[in-house]
Amino acid sequence: MPKLGQPIEKLAGLLEGSTATPVMVPSRLAPSAIYDVEYRTAVIALLFERFAKPFGIAGHRRISAAKLKLLQFVTFRPWLLPAIREWSKGPDQGSLELTYSMRIRRGFLSDTAHEDVIDLLAACGIFVRAKNHLVTGERAGELAKIAASVQEKKLFDSELQLISKLEEIPLTNGMLEGW
Amino acid sequence: MEMGHSLITEYARTLAQLSGDDFEDELSARLESVIVDFQSVPASPHGDAGLDAFSHGGERAYCCYGAVHDEFKKNKDREEAIVKKFKGDLQSLYEVGFDEGKLKVADNVEMKMILPSGQKIKHIHLISNWFESHRILGPLNDAQREYAEVSRCRYVEKTASLKIDGPKELANRYAVDEATIGRARQRIVAQRVEKIAQSIALGSTEKFDKKMADLKVLVPGQEAAVEALRGQLQAAWRTALAFERELGDTLPAMHRTLEKSRERILTRVSMLIVGSSKPWTELGTATQIASGILQGDFDTLSYGMVIEDVSSGEIARLIGECPVGWEKPAEKPATNA
Numbered sequence: 001m002p003k004l005g006q007p008i009e010k011l012a013g014l015l016e017g018s019t020a021t022p023v024m025v026p027s028r029l030a031p032s033a034i035y036d037v038e039y040r041t042a043v044i045a046l047l048f049e050r051f052a053k054p055f056g057i058a059g060h061r062r063i064s065a066a067k068l069k070l071l072q073f074v075t076f077r078p079w080l081l082p083a084i085r086e087w088s089k090g091p092d093q094g095s096l097e098l099t100y101s102m103r104i105r106r107g108f109l110s111d112t113a114h115e116d117v118i119d120l121l122a123a124c125g126i127f128v129r130a131k132n133h134l135v136t137g138e139r140a141g142e143l144a145k146i147a148a149s150v151q152e153k154k155l156f157d158s159e160l161q162l163i164s165k166l167e168e169i170p171l172t173n174g175m176l177e178g179w
Numbered sequence: 180m181e182m183g184h185s186l187i188t189e190y191a192r193t194l195a196q197l198s199g200d201d202f203e204d205e206l207s208a209r210l211e212s213v214i215v216d217f218q219s220v221p222a223s224p225h226g227d228a229g230l231d232a233f234s235h236g237g238e239r240a241y242c243c244y245g246a247v248h249d250e251f252k253k254n255k256d257r258e259e260a261i262v263k264k265f266k267g268d269l270q271s272l273y274e275v276g277f278d279e280g281k282l283k284v285a286d287n288v289e290m291k292m293i294l295p296s297g298q299k300i301k302h303i304h305l306i307s308n309w310f311e312s313h314r315i316l317g318p319l320n321d322a323q324r325e326y327a328e329v330s331r332c333r334y335v336e337k338t339a340s341l342k343i344d345g346p347k348e349l350a351n352r353y354a355v356d357e358a359t360i361g362r363a364r365q366r367i368v369a370q371r372v373e374k375i376a377q378s379i380a381l382g383s384t385e386k387f388d389k390k391m392a393d394l395k396v397l398v399p400g401q402e403a404a405v406e407a408l409r410g411q412l413q414a415a416w417r418t419a420l421a422f423e424r425e426l427g428d429t430l431p432a433m434h435r436t437l438e439k440s441r442e443r444i445l446t447r448v449s450m451l452i453v454g455s456s457k458p459w460t461e462l463g464t465a466t467q468i469a470s471g472i473l474q475g476d477f478d479t480l481s482y483g484m485v486i487e488d489v490s491s492g493e494i495a496r497l498i499g500e501c502p503v504g505w506e507k508p509a510e511k512p513a514t515n516a
């Protein structure tokens with residue numbers, strides 16, 4: 001890794017000899033959006049609307065919990081899309097591809113923030129955990145309302161575009177293994 | 180033994196992931212730790228003469244190649260690149276080169292300044308970060324024989340042996356311990372962060388640009404220095420974002436740790452600058468504060484090689500994303516006499 005030098009020290013040196021006055025506005029530093037529960041819920045709602053399949057005769061829908069976890073992981077990280085596409089196609093270059101896919105797998109499997117949100121949604125009656133799937137709960141309509149509201153207000157445009165691209169990528173059982 | 184086997188396998192995999200200078204650096208560190216007189220050859224002042232390192236008093240020569248993985252779509256391309264690179268090294272060692280398609284003697288003037296006087300290489304070791312094909316063996320062995328026929332063999336014995344190794348062979352040759360694995364892992368992290376940083380485009384830099392414009396006014400005559408500094412700060416800023424992205428993609432739990440570290444860095448730096456009568460002197464120590472916090476939160480065995488740059492990057496990010504700034508002193512209103 002090339003050394004970046006000491007830019008902060010150089011900057012301090014320049015400012016020291018000047019009449020500049022410091023300005024501190026800590027509130028300008030926004031925390032990472034991936035810890036925002038509402039944002040995460042909205043993305044889960046969009047993904048569930050798009051990828052969940054009808055289940056049973058009572059009008060329920062369900063999705064593989066692993067699939068939803070991988071989908072949301074990539075939706076928050078659009079730069080991973082090409083890697084997911086390659087991973088889905090299979091290992092062309094043997095061990096090198098395996099190594100890359102292993103990193104992504106490790107990343108999404110250890111995404112505990114997603115599990116926390118799913119636990120919250122299950123506690124709210126939106127989802128019911130059924131073995132390896134998430135099934136619509138008694139208040140699942142709230143999730144549908146969130147998804148509809150996001151689209152009606154034209155929010156999260158880039159996320160919606162990414163979700164459309166994800167629809168074209170087959171997520172194999174091999175990609176979701178480890179559950 | 181299973182544990183030993185897994186360490187060797189992991190080290191081989193790690194070596195295979197390294198490329199370019201990172202692969203060469205790791206190779207040197209590895210061989211230096213097991214061969215007493217292993218001597219790496221700096222590329223300055225006029226190249227390494229095709230020789231990356233030597234040992235055993237100059238009897239053994241080492242040439243290495245860490246192919247950049249993304250550059251090859253097919254293994255055939257990778258094979259060709261490895262053969263081409265090592266043929267070039269062998270030509271340098273044997274002091275031959277092609278002139279209008281014909282192999283001729285070509286002096287390697289730097290070699291005299293590298294090998295011990297009178298010493299000739301008896302064994303050439305070619306080490307690549309990829310060795311999954313036997314198709315590089317024939318061409319390289321044939322090339323060596325061809326070059327030896329034409330060469331005056333001033334620095335290499337005509338009968339010198341040739342050995343080609345990859346990550347697995349290198350990992351198997353000497354004992355692999357946790358320190359070796361840790362060092363190699365750090366290089367992987369550093370390499371990934373550097374690669375990600377190159378791909379990151381900084382968004383919303385208007386306020387940062389304004390600060391740098393103000394700085395030019397505040398320190399007249401230093402425009403070139405401020406401009407150079409802008410580039411350095413942005414590079415450091417990108418490094419901080421790349422480290423964040425790397426953690427977020429592969430270790431979400433560590434990403435959360437980074438978020439908390441950042442909050443503490445911001446608090447400490449804010450207190451330091453606001454509470455000081457010499458704020459800009461204090462800014463110079465902000466990187467140390469960031470480094471201290473990050474070293475406490477991140478295992479130095481895994482992240483030691485990147486922490487310093489990330490620390491500098493975190494402060495640059497505070498400046499770039501605006502919590503820390505400066506302004507020109509307010510102009511006094513004109514008064515009528």
